C-alpha cells in the first residue's frame with residue numbers, strides 16, 4: 001500500500017529532515033511510527049499525502065510513485081487518505097457537523113448522503129450528540145475526536161495520524177487508540193506517529209522507528 | 223453502528239453520486255449553485271468593504287459609460303449642424319435696398335434654399351452696437367461701413383460638405399454678391415473633438431478595466447487570506463483548486479455585477495442632469511434633437527462587463543494565492 005525507497009527530504013532551509021528512509025506497509029496493516037521529537041515523523045506522513053515532496057528516493061502509494069501524479073490528480077490521492085493532524089485543525093466558525101462534512105463536500109457529495117455519513121462518523125467517535133456544537137467549545141480530546149471523524153467520513157483506504165494522543169491524558173489516549181484499532185480491524189491501512197511508547201507497548205503492531213531521519217525498519221510482525 | 227461502517231465500500235463515492243443526482247449536468251449545476259451561495263455569503267460578510275469595492279467599480283465603469291453617451295449624442299449633433307448650415311452673402315455696398323430684397327427673393331426660389339433673410343446695413347449696425355463695445359466707436363463714423371447681408375439657410379435635404387461647397391460657389395457667382403461664406407470649419411472641429419473624445423474614451427476604458435480588475439483582485443486577495451484555514455484544510459482533505467476557487471470567483475462576479483448596476487444608476491443620473499442643459503442648446507438647432515441616455519443594450523453591456531471583470535480579477539487573485547500556498 002505504502003512504500004518508501006531510500007527517501008530523503010531536505011527542507012528549503014537546508015535542514016535534512018529525512019536522510020534515508022525505506023519501509024513497506026501492506027494493505028490493511030497497522031503500524032506505529034516512532035521516534036523522538038524532531039526525528040521526522042510529521043515529515044514522513046506529509047510525504048505520503050503529498051503535502052511535501054521528497055528530495056530523492058521513491059514514495060509509492062498503491063504501487064504508484066506519488067511524484068508522478070499530475071498536480072490536478074493530487075486531490076484524488078488525498079481523498080483516499082484520512083489524515084489526522086497533530087493539532088485538530090478545525091474551523092471555529094462552523095459546527096462540528098460542518099467540520100466533519102468538509103471532505104464530503106469537497107468530493108461532491110450532497111444533502112442526505114452527507115448527513116447520513118457525518119452522523120455515522122460522529123457516532124463512531126462518540127460525539128453524535130455534539131454535532132451542532134462549535135468546536136471551540138469542546139475539550140481537547142473531543143476536538144481530536146472530531147478531527148478523527150472528519151478523517152474517516154469519506155471511508156479512506158488509509159489513515160495517517162500524527163500524534164493523535166499528543167496532549168491527552170492516558171485514559172483518553174487509550175480510547176483514541178482503541179478507535180484506530182477498530183478502524184484497522186475492518187481493513188483500513190493505518191499509520192500512527194507517536195512517541196508515547198508506554199501507550200503502544202501492549203498493542204500487537206509493528207513499530208517503524210525513525211532515528212534522526214533514518215529508518216532501520218524492524219520487521220517484527222506480531 | 224459498528225466498526226464495519228468504515229469498511230462499507232458498497233456505496234463508493236461515484237456509484238452513490240450518480241445514483242443520487244441522475245446526471246453529470248445536475249451535479250455540475252449543484253456544485254455551482256453551492257459555490258454561488260457560498261460566494262454570495264462571503265460577499266455579504268465583507269459588509270462595508272464590499273460596499274466600497276462595489277462603489278469603486280461603479281465609479282470606474284461610469285466614466286467610460288458616460289463618455290460613450292457623450293460621444294453618441296455629439297455624433298447625433300453633427301448632421302443637425304450640417305443641415306442647418308447657413309450661408310452668409312455679403313452684398314456690394316452701393317446697391318439699393320430694393321435690389322437686395324429682390325435678390326433675396328430670387329435666391330429663396332432655388333430648390334436648395336429653404337429660407338433667406340435680409341439684414342440692411344442700418345440693422346446690422348444697430349445689432350453690432352448692441353452686442354459689442356466698439357459699437358460706440360462706430361457712432362462717430364459719418365458713414366455706415368457695414369455691407370448689406372443676406373442670410374441663406376440651406377434646405378436640410380442638401381446635407382454634406384460637398385453640397386454646401388457647390389451652393390456656396392453658385393451663390394458667390396451671382397451679380398451683386400461680393401463674398402459668400404459658410405462656416406464649415408467648426409463642423410470639422412466638432413467632428414475632430416468627437417474623435418478625440420472617442421480616443422480618450424477608449425484609452426480611459428482600457429485603464430479603468432485594468433483598475434477594476436486590480437480592485438476586485440485586491441479585495442478577493444484579502445478575502446482569500448481571511449479564509450486561509452478553510453482553504454488549507456479543504457485542500458488537505460482533497461479539494462481541487464477549482465473547488466476552492468469557485469466561491470471566490472462568484473464573490474468577484476457579484477462585486478462586478480453590483481458595480482455594473484451602480485454605474486448604470488450613476489450614468490442615468492448624470493445624463494438626466496445634463497438633459498436640462500442640453501435642452502436649451504437643442505432649441506437653438508432642431509427640435510428633433512433629444513439627448514440619448516443609456517440604452518438597454520448599453521446597460522446590459524455594463525453589467526456583463528462588470529461581471530466579467532469581477533471574474534477575471536478574482537480568478538487571478540485566487541489562483542495566485544493558491545499558487546503561493548502551494549498545497
Ligand SMILES: Nc1ncnc2c1ncn2[C@@H]1O[C@H](COP(=O)(O)OP(=O)(O)O)[C@@H](O)[C@H]1O
Nearest residue numbers: 011013015017036037038039040041042043044
Ligand atoms: N517546513 C519546514 N521547514 C524546515 N524545516 C522543517 C520543516 N518542518 C520540519 N522541519 C524540521 O525537520 C525536522 C523533522 O521535523 P518533523 O518531521 O516535524 O519531526 P517530528 O514530527 O518527528 O517531531 C525538525 O528538525 C524540524 O525542525
Ligand SMILES: [Mg+2]
Nearest residue numbers: 041042086162
Ligand atoms: Mg511532528
